[in-house]
Amino acid sequence: MTGVPQKPCPPADPAPRKPKFAMPANACDSHAHIFGPDEKYPWSPARGYTPPDALPAAYEHLHKMLGVTRGVITQPSVYGTDNRATLDYVAAHPGRLRAVVSVDASITDRALEAMHARGARGIRVNLADPGGNPFKSFSELRRVAERLKPLGWHIEFLLHVHDADMAELGTLPVPISIGHFGYMPTSLGIDHPRYRGFLDRVADGNCWVKLTGPYRITAGRHLPYDDTVPFAHALVARQPDRILWGTDWPHPMCPIPMPNDGTLADMLLDWVPDKAVRQRILVDNPAELYGF
Template sequence: MSERITSWHSAPSKPRFTPPPGAVDAHCHVFGPMAQFPFSPKAKYLPEDAGPDMLFALRDHLGFSKNVIVQASCHGTDNSATLDAIAKSNGKARGVAVVDPDIDEAELALLHDGGMRGIRFNFLKRLVDNAPKDKFLEVASRLPAGWHVVIYFEADILEELRPFLDAIPVPLVIDHMGRPDVSQGPDGPEMKAFRALLESRPDIHFKPTCPDRLDASGDPWDRFAEAVAPLVADYPDRCIWGTDWPHPNQQNVLPDDGHLVDMIPRIAPSEELQRKLLVDNPDRLYWAD
């Protein structure tokens, strides 16, 4: 794996939609810089550098106030690049870590002091090699107060994961709604299965994000808007939003981040919904302390 890939748009448009004051891009990443923060030898992709300066410039360009930086799989369990970006944010970023399940309490406390407020479990087999689920449950039971678990999976394994999800003893955040097939519409079987998960416990948040990944019809992603808007309307206090910049493994389709932002009023049409999605809900999860 020697060829480095670029997965982000070089000149994203200015969105027509203006996010409300305090809006949070609650799902984004940093890559490197590799010279300072080498990528994991187990990484399944090798990206070009996309460091904090680029991320914060995009934040300002899109009209957001803060970021939640999620540890990218290419950095494995070395969270140094994410912690560095948080430290350079002047208090405008928090993070989600990826950890070795054997991490001790002292290391978790250091991550907390560095701005982390959750850990991520990734069940996409094409990206990571997973530890046994009992190890994940054990580390979830030892998280600092106020932390949560972020989980990334695809819809075809949701039923298989249900016992594991039910057993996690802290709040959950589901990345990209568990990647349902949005072409099935708002009442399709995969969206119904996801709604059943949300109904199973009140402490699950979700990210109605990544139309570029989930809607094969392409920009402007009409199928995504149709399928996802009812979900946001029905669970307004349990959704958070993010760009997914710099769009890991999307090198073949470079989404315009301005167009991604313009999806927000299509899935959250009222000012009240927009404030909950972009300000109130992420603030409660990441800046409550």
């Protein structure tokens, strides 16, 4: 027992079905996590949940069923700044996997370069979950960001855009990425002033957004999450060259019934009806950001 409140965290559906459409060659799942085994990769005592194992073999099976060939493993908050589970897997598949890691202000340039050699292409700053933010101040983060520039890295944020200072984030010297559509409940509406400001930041061209985790923002309980469609359309309309897609597998902290990943992937047909734009979101955009 750690003393940290532990929220329920069900496993992903172990039998993903094939989507209704064919993924293009070199399609990329730009957001997923690897968990466990905990005897090899122990949890952070500051974590806000304890997930079941989500191991590379299951992730490989998911990609086989979806028709995805590239992936980005994003460091989850449950590991803090211990990136071994993420990097051990990614480093074994340099041609098709990349990593987004978590570091603190004490990280050395040599350590960053070593992570780059193992497939890291950015750092994650989690402002939404317990134990996810290792930085004491924005100025501390900015100093690290300056050191990321020579590597061509970006900073990925997990935050709620309706509570965030997007103008401040826009002053960072490297590109930024935002997960889960901006992580604002759809019930607040597409015309929420902070969301309009977020869309403006996306239009500036230095902010990438992931179409991930729709179950985190929907007001519904089952697929299809129709209320997410206007948000996807608004983001794509603002800057299609800065939109990414990912599974968010194994869907940690899914607050509603666990979706099947094939059915979840089918949402792309509603979010991005244009096949040519889907090609950009699934292949070209992640290739640019992650250096495939």
